[in-house]
Amino acid sequence: MMTNVATGSPAQGGLVQSARGLLLTREAGVFGALLALCIVFAIASPVFLTGQNILNLLRQISLLGVLAIGATYVLIISEVDLSVGSLYGFAGMVGGLLIVSGVPEVAAILITLTLGLAIGAMNGAITVAGRIPSFITTLGTLYLIRGATLVMSNGMPVSLPHGQGAAPILTGLAQGSLFGNLSNQVLVLIVVAVLGFFLLHKTTFGFHIFAVGGNDRAARIVGVPVSRTKIIAFAIAGLLASFAGIINFGFLENVQPVTGIGLELDVIAAVIIGGTRLGGGEGSIPGTLLGVLLIGVVRNGLILLGVTPFWQTTLIGAVVLTAALIGGLTSKK
Amino acid sequence: MTSMLQLRDLGKSFGSFWALRNVSIEFKQGEVHALVGENGAGKSTLIKLIAGVYQPSEGAIIGPLGTELKMKTPRDALSCGIGVVHQELDLFDNLTVAENIALGIDDSGFVKPSKDKMAARARKALDELQEQKILPSMRVGDISSSDKQLVAVAKVLTWDAKVIIFDEPTSALNAAEAARLLERIRHLRSVGVTVIYVSHKLGEIFSIADRISVIRDGTLITTRPVAEFDHEKVVDAMLGRQPAEIFPVQVKPRPTKEVLLDVADVHGRELAGASLKVRAGEIVALAGLPDSGPSSLLRHIFGMDHATSGTISISGRPIGRSTPRAAIRSGIAYLPADRLREGILPLMSVLRNAEATDEAMHASDGSTRRGKALAAIKRLSVRTSSILNRITSLSGGNQQKTLIARWLVMDPKVLMLDDPTRGVDIGAKSEIYHILRGIADSGAAVVFTSSDSLELARLSDRILLFRGGKIVDEIVRDVTHAELDRAISAA
Ligand SMILES: Nc1ncnc2c1ncn2[C@@H]1O[C@H](COP(=O)(O)OP(=O)(O)OP(=O)(O)O)[C@@H](O)[C@H]1O
Ligand SMILES: [Mg+2]
Numbered sequence: 001m002m003t004n005v006a007t008g009s010p011a012q013g014g015l016v017q018s019a020r021g022l023l024l025t026r027e028a029g030v031f032g033a034l035l036a037l038c039i040v041f042a043i044a045s046p047v048f049l050t051g052q053n054i055l056n057l058l059r060q061i062s063l064l065g066v067l068a069i070g071a072t073y074v075l076i077i078s079e080v081d082l083s084v085g086s087l088y089g090f091a092g093m094v095g096g097l098l099i100v101s102g103v104p105e106v107a108a109i110l111i112t113l114t115l116g117l118a119i120g121a122m123n124g125a126i127t128v129a130g131r132i133p134s135f136i137t138t139l140g141t142l143y144l145i146r147g148a149t150l151v152m153s154n155g156m157p158v159s160l161p162h163g164q165g166a167a168p169i170l171t172g173l174a175q176g177s178l179f180g181n182l183s184n185q186v187l188v189l190i191v192v193a194v195l196g197f198f199l200l201h202k203t204t205f206g207f208h209i210f211a212v213g214g215n216d217r218a219a220r221i222v223g224v225p226v227s228r229t230k231i232i233a234f235a236i237a238g239l240l241a242s243f244a245g246i247i248n249f250g251f252l253e254n255v256q257p258v259t260g261i262g263l264e265l266d267v268i269a270a271v272i273i274g275g276t277r278l279g280g281g282e283g284s285i286p287g288t289l290l291g292v293l294l295i296g297v298v299r300n301g302l303i304l305l306g307v308t309p310f311w312q313t314t315l316i317g318a319v320v321l322t323a324a325l326i327g328g329l330t331s332k333k
Numbered sequence: 334m335t336s337m338l339q340l341r342d343l344g345k346s347f348g349s350f351w352a353l354r355n356v357s358i359e360f361k362q363g364e365v366h367a368l369v370g371e372n373g374a375g376k377s378t379l380i381k382l383i384a385g386v387y388q389p390s391e392g393a394i395i396g397p398l399g400t401e402l403k404m405k406t407p408r409d410a411l412s413c414g415i416g417v418v419h420q421e422l423d424l425f426d427n428l429t430v431a432e433n434i435a436l437g438i439d440d441s442g443f444v445k446p447s448k449d450k451m452a453a454r455a456r457k458a459l460d461e462l463q464e465q466k467i468l469p470s471m472r473v474g475d476i477s478s479s480d481k482q483l484v485a486v487a488k489v490l491t492w493d494a495k496v497i498i499f500d501e502p503t504s505a506l507n508a509a510e511a512a513r514l515l516e517r518i519r520h521l522r523s524v525g526v527t528v529i530y531v532s533h534k535l536g537e538i539f540s541i542a543d544r545i546s547v548i549r550d551g552t553l554i555t556t557r558p559v560a561e562f563d564h565e566k567v568v569d570a571m572l573g574r575q576p577a578e579i580f581p582v583q584v585k586p587r588p589t590k591e592v593l594l595d596v597a598d599v600h601g602r603e604l605a606g607a608s609l610k611v612r613a614g615e616i617v618a619l620a621g622l623p624d625s626g627p628s629s630l631l632r633h634i635f636g637m638d639h640a641t642s643g644t645i646s647i648s649g650r651p652i653g654r655s656t657p658r659a660a661i662r663s664g665i666a667y668l669p670a671d672r673l674r675e676g677i678l679p680l681m682s683v684l685r686n687a688e689a690t691d692e693a694m695h696a697s698d699g700s701t702r703r704g705k706a707l708a709a710i711k712r713l714s715v716r717t718s719s720i721l722n723r724i725t726s727l728s729g730g731n732q733q734k735t736l737i738a739r740w741l742v743m744d745p746k747v748l749m750l751d752d753p754t755r756g757v758d759i760g761a762k763s764e765i766y767h768i769l770r771g772i773a774d775s776g777a778a779v780v781f782t783s784s785d786s787l788e789l790a791r792l793s794d795r796i797l798l799f800r801g802g803k804i805v806d807e808i809v810r811d812v813t814h815a816e817l818d819r820a821i822s823a824a
Contacts, residue, residue: 204442210428210432214425215424222407
């Protein structure tokens, strides 16, 4: 209802300021929900607030966070990328197969990331050039990439040979910890988040992302390179999905042909919970991180309480709906 | 005077339809060159060609150095020194005023310009228009449509373009705002900028234009200095005929009939105790500054906003907390001011757009509906090569006429229109006025707002003047539009 008042009197700066503040409030809302959940879990389970558990929790959400940052770009331009779960599995498989077959690790990583970037860009290019809704494009590539993973692996998992230090960089990134007990995966997320934040909120490219998401016809008239901006957004999502996928391989030291199935939905859920508008034009990296954290806390807390995974899934559904409702009811009209 | 821009046999076709053909015009340095023509004549198409939005199908655009300008994108046009304020506003609701103004000009580096830098640029541009109430930090989605139009103008003013094109820049502005814009344009001319100015408001054109080009059916009829024209000659050239009397004859006072619309002490968004009664057979104008309540009252009556207190009754029955659907069912019709966002169904044909409300309300069966829609489209003389074309392929004014046709189909008891002739040409305006009078004569009540005070004064039986969300005066006698303008800005 606040917003109604604010939009009602555009002449008054103060009120409009409060409407501007809405974005902040929305993030504050997620933050509040997060705090509330943490308090509940802290009371219900003595383990929840222990350092070990918190470190664990952060590690568990890191890769989801990396994927979600990529998805934030795509969702702000009012598109969607359903293929990131497949790409996550595919990247692990490609990287794993290359390393296992003796390709130097650095080369394997670069090849995998390049492939991820290229596939993401392809999602964007097909969407733009073919004038297809990205929902359809990436639904197609979701199957294509998963199929390629299955074909490549012949349906079999791939594992790193044990105890030979076969992939020191990946295992180091995924399993090591530079600072005390803090997993390097968390550092990876922090670096990606900082870069992602800078790119989205401080560069011209990020400015264009919001413009395209707000009104892509007007963006074209104003001279924003709309197609290029869209393709780059998809490429970023692809790059980050393959990056997360290959780190996951480094962590587990093996990859299944079914790794990452359904992951795209977790990713979208996290971004939406974090306040990004599905209709495009609004969203932020801090919001997305909060969304990821919220999902992580729900999962972690429920496990500690001994709740079955089935109920976890149910609760995450409720969280997504609640977040969407809050977003819908607080946005004007 | 040197030529800044020269169009040589310019033409543009959409499929087999030529929206513009064989147009040759020379725009000189430091002149204000007005383009006039009926809705659908091809003015916006011409502008989009100069702006790089469309590419010519034939002919060429020659720059000041005598070389052909090939502009593939709007950015190319900008780098040739051409800036455009488009008819359909190209703003971003999700961005701030400052960001909107910076976009497209201040965004070539890798790093986005700082908030302060963008705000300073915006402040300067708004100051040039003497616009204090719009702040750079406001979200464009939160400001009124007249403020949006000012932002769109301010944005282009910061481009330092040598040729600036305005496509109906004052359609949503009130008299005072429009006057400030015209003053700005005179200043631009004095510093050597070439201004191309499109408007359906002939008064404006006579007050600022140096030369006028008249376009009809996609071809250039004539280009002449303004001194060789008068009002009648322009209309004559535009239409190829003189319209009948522009306004229907006013009969005052109207015979009193039953009250159809009764608004009693309504409070709500932008409303602070508005009361009025409208009777069958009369046309009532709601006048006032944009945020003073007229538009908002219509939205409340139509159930798009809800009153916090007070009652609204139709034919004596209170409507309570209504929805547009309930409002339509009780015989209310509402034509919104924001055609693009609240009016047209962009993916549908002209015909489907005209049928849409009847169809959504299951008001009549298929063939009756089609018959009514065809008749309404015909009655409003919507110009299109086929009524099966998408509505977005129509010119702005013809889209507006289609939306009015949509309500004619419904045969409403109370017809409410928020700035109904925005962007409509003088011939079509006159047709709309006569149609509205006809609707009132057949027993409906008509309530409208307008940014055009001539229309407020001459179309209505009485004028209700708003200030701060309520009605402060009722004008029943004849007034001139200048008197009315003064009353509105004093209110
Ligand atoms: N993209 C398009 N596809 C098909 N036809 C189009 C397209 N754009 C414009 N037209 C047609 O070209 C003609 C000229 O349209 P234009 O918008 O230039 O008119 P206008 O003179 O600006 O009218 P108005 O005063 O109503 O804005 C119209 O008949 C319109 O239907
Ligand atoms: Mg036009």
